[in-house]
Amino acid sequence: MATRNWILHLDLDQFIAAVELLRHPELRGRPVVVGGTGDPTQPRTVAATATYEAREHGIHSGMPLRTALRRCPDAVFLPSDPPSYEAASARVMAVLREFPVHVEVWGWDEAFLGATTDDPEALAADLQHAVRARTHLDCSIGIGDNKHQAKLASAFAKPAGIYRLTTETWAATMNHRPTDALWGIGTKISAKLAAHGLHTVAQLAAADPADLARHFGPTNGPWYRYLALGKGEAEVVTTPWIARGHSRETTFPHDLTDPAAIATHLATLAQQVAHDAADAGRTITRVTVKIRTTPFQTRTRQTKLPTPTTDPATITRTALDILDRHDLTHPVRLIGVAVEYTMPKT
DNA sequence: TCTGGGGTCCTAGGACCC
DNA sequence: TCTGGGGTCCTAGGACCC
Numbered sequence: 001m002a003t004r005n006w007i008l009h010l011d012l013d014q015f016i017a018a019v020e021l022l023r024h025p026e027l028r029g030r031p032v033v034v035g036g037t038g039d040p041t042q043p044r045t046v047a048a049t050a051t052y053e054a055r056e057h058g059i060h061s062g063m064p065l066r067t068a069l070r071r072c073p074d075a076v077f078l079p080s081d082p083p084s085y086e087a088a089s090a091r092v093m094a095v096l097r098e099f100p101v102h103v104e105v106w107g108w109d110e111a112f113l114g115a116t117t118d119d120p121e122a123l124a125a126d127l128q129h130a131v132r133a134r135t136h137l138d139c140s141i142g143i144g145d146n147k148h149q150a151k152l153a154s155a156f157a158k159p160a161g162i163y164r165l166t167t168e169t170w171a172a173t174m175n176h177r178p179t180d181a182l183w184g185i186g187t188k189i190s191a192k193l194a195a196h197g198l199h200t201v202a203q204l205a206a207a208d209p210a211d212l213a214r215h216f217g218p219t220n221g222p223w224y225r226y227l228a229l230g231k232g233e234a235e236v237v238t239t240p241w242i243a244r245g246h247s248r249e250t251t252f253p254h255d256l257t258d259p260a261a262i263a264t265h266l267a268t269l270a271q272q273v274a275h276d277a278a279d280a281g282r283t284i285t286r287v288t289v290k291i292r293t294t295p296f297q298t299r300t301r302q303t304k305l306p307t308p309t310t311d312p313a314t315i316t317r318t319a320l321d322i323l324d325r326h327d328l329t330h331p332v333r334l335i336g337v338a339v340e341y342t343m344p345k346t
Numbered sequence: 347t348c349t350g351g352g353g354t355c356c357t358a359g360g361a362c363c364c
Numbered sequence: 365t366c367t368g369g370g371g372t373c374c375t376a377g378g379a380c381c382c
Contacts, residue, residue: 036350046350058347067347080350107353107382186380217357220379244354251350288376296349300376336351 009150015109038079114236148232170230204228249336292334
């Protein structure tokens with residue numbers, strides 16, 4: 001077998017639930033739901049994850065906790081605890097870096113690995129064993145010629161398995177599937193493609209790029225066809241990601257109608273975001289204020305700052321000025337502040 | 347099932363300038 | 365004067381992902 005380059009995608013199985021069960025072994029085998037502050041009576045809080053036992057009751061991530069409670073009154077509800085997920089994630093990534101691979105971290109529970117080997121399955125099995133031995137966490141590993149293939153392959157590998165999806169096997173594996181099986185095509189685009197007669201991956205792969213560009217945009221249209229052909233980024237980037245921006249938002253359990261209360265909360269968010277930027281050593285070049293009203297209508301207003309800054313007072317004043325441009329005649333369920341960072345010159 | 351929070355990137359239209 | 369066309373920046377919204 002010839003030695004060549006591979007992309008591996010490692011996906012930790014049921015990551016948040018697995019971390020929680022390590023801390024609460026007595027809950028193993030019980031339906032467990034993690035989300036919010038762990039209070040299932042709190043409105044407008046959703047599940048971050050649910051164990052297999054909870055899923056048997058029809059509970060899934062994204063479901064309101066109140067609904068989950070109704071479906072399974074015996075379920076155990078735990079608060080979300082991002083710092084411990086962060087810590088568990090860091091332990092896993094450290095294990096991966098001990099192998100002769102390039103590691104690109106992709107969120108808490110995923111990583112792409114670049115490897116040169118004649119036996120990627122053996123490497124994947126070694127990785128799984130090491131991660132399990134050192135962290136007690138299971139992972140699935142996809143093997144491909146690029147990130148797109150490897151990413152889809154790791155989903156086929158679940159739970160705790162290994163799956164290879166390459167350019168050679170792409171058509172046989174993917175052609176009959178709906179277009180939203182591709183990584184980057186969701187329900188909206190899939191429906192729009194179907195309206196143009198493109199239902200399957202094979203049909204999208206055979207579509208006219210110019211036609212796609214006309215209906216889906218000059219970049220996106222041809223890119224969808226590229227995905228359907230099984231192509232994708234094949235370079236693993238190990239340098240740390242430089243964030244484009246940052247945001248904080250709050251959904252209130254009960255609507256806000258008092259303009260003063262809205263302004264007060266907005267000012268708090270703006271100051272937090274300004275401090276976050278300063279902590280990250282970044283300057284802010286644009287401020288966006290997001291308001292979601294009942295019934296679930298989301299509006300944004302933004303301003304480019306004349307001069308980049310991290311000054312909390314400037315960010316707060318800008319956010320409050322932007323708030324004045326919003327229509328606040330409807331009850332407010334969400335307030336958010338997002339900022340765009342100045343990108344360092346390269 | 348009345349619908350979180352934090353991100354990234356693309357698109358389209360209008361303003362403005364030459 | 366009553367009408368062009370391109371380039372760039374800004375803004376709002378939307379789609380997707382974890």
